[in-house]
Amino acid sequence: MLVPVTALLLVRRVPPGRLDLTRATAQRWNDALARDTTLQWWELVDPASDDGHPAAALAAVRPGGPVVRLAGLAIPPGRRDRAVQVLFALVDALRATTARTLEAAPSADPQGLELQDILREAGFRPGLDGREVVEL
């Protein structure tokens, strides 16, 4: 098959009906992130799966006008590829909004991911104060 199955995952803002499921899923992978109720969640999902099926990967952001801050990722253990994929998709999705910059602090890394490498792989570049940024 020429088209990889992972390509059939899409990213979307978590619909209201899936927020509880999202928090429960995030709790398994990144408990600290799951406790923050002010975040906006984005999920990488297979649109063919049931509504009750957890996301393949989650990204939490803190919207703030032109600058959106990446609060963290919740990824199944060992699925670094999903982290990169959700970030790529998130950047694309945010480009369709009014945000101008997505920035991340690689220190916030409770899952033990090599977050800086992942961010770089997803197109982030060094910014001020040790932050990683993507110009949208």
Place this chain on the structure above:
Amino acid sequence: MELRILGPLEAIGPDGAEVDLGTPKQRAVLAMLATQPGRVVPVQRLIDELWADEPPQRALASLQAYVSRLRRALEPGRSSRDRSAVLVTRAPGYLLAVPGSRVDAARLAAAVQSHRPGDDPAGLTAALALWRGDPLPELGDSPLAQAERARLQELRFTAIEARSEALLALGREADVVYAGEAALAEFPYRERLWCHLVLALYRTGRRADALAACARARALLIHDLGIEPGPALQRLESDILRDSPALGGPAGPSGLSAPAPAPAEVRAPQEPAGLVGRDRELAAIDRILDAPGGRVLLVCGGAGIGKSALLREAAARATARGYAVGAGSGVQGPRPPVFLPWAQALRGVAQSADEGAVVGAFAPYGNLPAVLDPALAEVLPLPAPERLADAELARSRLYRGIVDGLGRLSAAVPLLLILDDAHLLDAPSTTLLTLCARAVAGSRITLAVGFRAAEAPDAVAGLAGEAHAVQLRLEGLTTADVATLAARRTATPVAAETVGVLMDRTGGNPFFVEELLQVLVAEHALDAEAARRHVPARVQEVLRRRLARLPEQSLAVLAVAAVLGREFDVPVLREMTMTDELELYDALDTAVATGILAATDDPGRLRFAHDLLRQAAYLDQGPLRRARLHARAAEAVRRTGGSATAMAAHLRPALPAVPPMQAAPVFAAAAGEAYERTAHAEAASLLAEALAVLLNAPRSQERDVLELDLRVRLAYVHQSTDEYLAAPVAEQYDLMEPVLRRVRPVPQIVPALWGYASYHTAAGNPGRVADLARPGAEEPWARIVADVHAGYAALLAADLAGARRLFGAALAALPGTDLPVFPIIGWDPIAGILGPAAATESLMGDAAAAEAHLRAARGRRGELFQEMYVSYYTAIVAADRLDAAAVEPAAAATLELAGRGGHPEYRGMARVLLGWARADEPVLALGERELGPALWRYPRLLPLRPGLVLALGRPAEAAALATERLATPLDGLNRFAEPDLRRILGEASGDRGQLTTALRLARALGHVPAAERAEAALAAY
């Protein structure tokens, strides 16, 4: 909206305010589009220019996002579902739909083009005022940006020169001096401007300054460029020194307008050899091959559209004209072999041209062709070319030598060089192609280049701008062409329906058509159904590659859309993907820009460019995923208010992923929709499908109830189209019986119970009904069903009093709760009691009670079947009284309703009654023929024809008819026919005995109207 690119990009909104165009990359996208307002800029060109270092999928996603943002900026009031009117998606890219008059560069160009010698320079002055600085800084230093900037600068200076000329013609020399000095400070090597400045100085009496200006120009040109001034400036200087009288007049012709190209010789088009639907393109190729001088022929279009076939045909036609022909093709892959396409082409040329001519043409350079194709080292007796240590110089020498050698060769023999799949060329081959394209003008070389416009690098696509280029853009074949192609490939005429399917699925793409035909021919199945089914493997590979170029988000969305069908509703897709509307439209827009989807007249609907594309996206997902997506699609259709028919279409392929108890009711609802539009066969098929699905569920009370519901629906549908007691009806009621026996009577099974009871009563088995209806069960309607059908049974036994009692009991027992819902026929069971109750009262002579029941039944009219049923009873009760005036409208209404809803028996009965009421014997006879043997189930219809014949004054015939009908044993319900038949026989034959018997039988039956008629006949005897 106004766009300014003659300086930093600016967009001015309708309110006069400057629009915020966002990030530099975003501005660059708009700047690219603004360089060609009203023309499509291919996605690939945008990507090559702005994201050259990113993978194609990422680049496409970024482009999609910026286009989306630009649209929001340029059209702030537009909703995401409305199509953009400014930044339009049109395959293979995007188009800025702004009139040229709203883009400064286009206004400058228009001012230059429209200016004629002698015109007022005001237009040019205004246009030049639009220049605000270096244009297109957003595009950086890419080759395209440099070329575009150079073009705009050239345009500006052409305008300055033309304005300067016009000012000189008007005697405004001071203005020329002022503007000329300023312009020359910027571009000091424009000799024409120097000429204008010198002339203006001279005419204002500043002869010394004019000569000084000539000296400045000469010094500058010699110092900076090492060249002497051109003849015009030298002649001007000489004229000034001589004070030539010619200097007093205006300057010479502007030379702004390019000479018109020489008309090409036109030959009669040749008969296409094997190519279908390309007559126009072949005629163009003929003209090019027959014209003197070189040309660049560009053949572009999508994969499989027929570029290669057209180029092969061009090669054949060129060979026939004595051309030497060489052809090469680009190679797919990350690192295509360097120069391979050129090596192939040169080998072809070397083989088809005279060897001496080839050797002579390349002699000054040595065997350069062998550098590209080592096989030519032995073929061409030429020394090896000089080896140069500098690689750049060596490559430059190679390019020049090849181009020059080919040009020299073309002096001996015209050449056709074909480079197909040029979108795949390696970089050096592309460079050689562009150099060769520029050199063909002075040669007899036709350079034919085939490429996919959407994938071609800018250098290849840009060849269209060469002066001697002719571009043929290939589109899909027409339906007529597809029919011709199909007939030619299969050597047999192909049905129009099959051609229609081929067209729909392939979009007229000849490669796809031929591949599909091959499969169909191999399977000996050249029909529309087979054409819908197949996706040839080679076609699928081509389409997969095309899809794989999309960003992941677009691909994921398209995979979902493929499940919805070739044309789909975006709101349904949104429901399935649960994405934001804006994000969804962005993802789909990329697919539109790349030609995978196309817009429809409805902004909420999109369609795949052809069905094979949809199927490629569909089939690559695996059966289980497809099933799950179909299940989601069915749910999305429901949530967005779609029809059960549309839901059923998705549930069918979703069945592995959907519980049978969930799917079966949807099929039943779809059957109801089919029944409503009188598609009875489709309704029956859907119900059979629902039953097949349901029976996969484990047995339970719930399943039993649903099974009864489906079976009674199916029986009703068959009763609408077949006879009331037809075999498919009997089959359903037989299969229902064991289920009815084990299910506890609940309201939901009342319709099944009623249908079963009615069927068996009509079939003469009332005993089976009483057994099943279980009077006394907790469901009150079960008892009512039992009473009603016991009433029918009493009628069958000619027990009118018993029937009256039982119908009365049923009406008295009606509960105050909601009525059971009868599917398909929308039956009201109360009307179902009132009808036979009215008929019973009528037979018993209580016309008032009969009318009261009918009035009550008419008050309950609802669905079509019920209206027909009540009309029929109204007619039959009136017929009991021989009241033709009352029968006529009721029978006519019954006939009309039966015509709309099927029900052949009601149609026959209505015709019998109508024919009798109108004294129209043919209609009556037709009704009897339609009923056939079923006539004998409707005893009150039996005497009508003999009675009418008698009334029409044919007593012998009436007597014969009555005798014939009496000869058949009249039992059961038919006993009610006997009194009237005997009375008619007695009246027709003058047999008093028959009249006496009629009276006796009528009295015995309690058939009051018949008894009254017999009494009257006896009295009249």
